[in-house]
Amino acid sequence: MAVEFEVNEREVWDGNYAASQAMRQADVDVMAAYPITPSTPIVENYGAYVANGYVDGEFVMVESEHAAMSACIGASAAGGRVATATSSQGFALMVETLYQASGMRLPIVLNVVNRALASPLNVRGDHADMYLGRDSGWIQFGAFNAQEAYDLALCAFKVAENHAVRLPVMIHQDGFITSHTAQNVYPLSNEDAIKFVGEIVPVDDMLDFSRPVTYGAQTEEDWHFEHKAKQHKALMDSMSIIDDVFAEFKKVSGREYKRVESYDMEDAEVCVIGLGTTVESARVAAKEMRKEGVKAGVVAIRCFRPFPYEEVREALRNCKSIAVTDRSSPGGAMGAFYNEVAAAMMTSQSRPLVTNYIYGLGGRDISIENLKTIFREQKANADAGYITTDIQQFTNLRGPKLGFCKTERN
């Protein structure tokens, strides 16, 4: 039996430590991990809890991230509560097994500390790894600070293991900005945390010897399509269960989460919609823009997959010009996030102007001043009634101004 690890009502934790504490409190059965910057402290701390007797779970050291997720898949199929963490290149190496995990409907929890993908090699935060997982069939939560990294990790188990969902969940936090910045975090008591998360009730577990099952079957054109359709349906249907879990979490913590968060949007004419830590910067910028007389607001995505089309449309309904911020090299297209938001707004009544800003690659800072420039450009668009700039622009980039595609006008 594990030794009690005492937590105070208020702690000073960084995002990594907060996530590792959530793993401890959730009473994980198996963590298989291969450390990588900047997520290393999550698994390192969990390893220390094991070594010091604070948890009853197993820590499995493996030879790569591919093996880490493979071991998680095995442990999850066996019926255990399973979690791990990774970043960037490690995430990339995990990709093949991410698809296996979701296809087998295994409720694994993966803490992803977002970091750029090489080349050039870079350890700082951007969303390239998060985007790499966007079609993998996992639920993706976004935390904007250490508190949220902790809260959403607890919620992740409850969503993943719900029998109507049975899908793996990632919790994303920005490398270094969230993962290594110590902040006040208000954890649940150990008792309240495990009571909230509950016990895992296995489904088709391989340790049930009275009912042996096959995982990882092969299907060709006669079966594959039906299985993938069922999986997609489960992912789309998970939205209401995520809402239920967030509501339940509010009851025990007092903290409210929504799949789409809105700030100063009641009367907003222009807005920035973003992911990760940029949301908090944009909120500061929006407040300053309001002092200049611009009705500015911010919308943030808490749940990137399943993508909340209807809630995004609802949040942006009265906005005239929207800046969608993508923190990942777009690779020959508009940013992926831009494409989601533009698709949602294309089918809205109001059909607002939607522009795309590529920013912050490899940990490049985005300043309040950069965000205010973005707001001012949205204001100009709103006043003109069309997109006055290139549709896609690069923000805070050295060299000649870089942008692509103009709006089509008669």
Next chain:
Amino acid sequence: MQDLKLKAAEKRGVHQLGGDNLVGWDEVTQGIVLTSFEGDATDVAHKKAEERSYSDFNSYTATVASWRVMKPVFNIDVCIDCQNCWVWCPDSSILSRDKQMLGIDYDHCKGCEVCVEVCPTNPKSLLMFSEYEDLGDALASWPEKKKKEKK
């Protein structure tokens, strides 16, 4: 010659791989998880294959014979029941009971020739023939014991 009906349990290789009942997306199993047996399978490991209640999704009930172009043929008159082929067969397709070699499970054998390779008798008790070769003809054409070459 092997008795082809011997140990050919009722449900072995009765359908093509993939199943016959192509249900819709709303009816497929969650996570492509397939059950191996019908009902409670406690202690199934202690039962012989023909006594187990294999489910329709277990590969035991499916045949994969259409993949094979060459088949091993077993000659019971030469076999010494050493079990080498049973040990090495990668598809559990050597039928053996009480350490007696009985024949080949042609529903699951892929024709890889490993059994022929590991057979130690002279002549071999397992040899490869065309999939379409009649078993009687194959046995009739079995080679003689090889004499040691004089030095």
